Amino acid sequence: MSEEGEGLDDWGAAMAEQAEAEAAEAEEQAQPAELDELIDSASGSGDARKLDTILDIPVTISMEVGRTSISIRNLLQLNQGSVVELDRVAGEPLDVLVNGTLIAHGEVVVINDKFGIRLTDVISQVERIKKLK
Numbered sequence: 306m307s308e309e310g311e312g313l314d315d316w317g318a319a320m321a322e323q324a325e326a327e328a329a330e331a332e333e334q335a336q337p338a339e340l341d342e343l344i345d346s347a348s349g350s351g352d353a354r355k356l357d358t359i360l361d362i363p364v365t366i367s368m369e370v371g372r373t374s375i376s377i378r379n380l381l382q383l384n385q386g387s388v389v390e391l392d393r394v395a396g397e398p399l400d401v402l403v404n405g406t407l408i409a410h411g412e413v414v415v416i417n418d419k420f421g422i423r424l425t426d427v428i429s430q431v432e433r434i435k436k437l438k
Contacts, residue, residue: 368411368422369400398425406433 371391383389398410399422411422 364403367402369402
């Protein structure tokens, strides 16, 4: 019987410990959060400083001529001189993507023996947001 009494004492001690922990949690109250003061967007110097912090972040820009889906069998059969049909018509504008998001359309140009792209249509922010949804 002494073993049962010790088991009950351990149980009672555990219950008392849990009650103390719950009481301590109940006594803790939410502390007010310290928030930065909102700055009017008309102030130019603050905005320029905030913009400077992100100007050096690298992004990936890519120009997409078109896309297609082919089977692995056909992919493995490609060799020099093979032609892959794309989903675009010749002369259709290229897509300009930044980090995978369409931001503009353009056309290919050659300047000093290097390829480039002339932007012909920049997608508005409203249109880009609609495409995200």
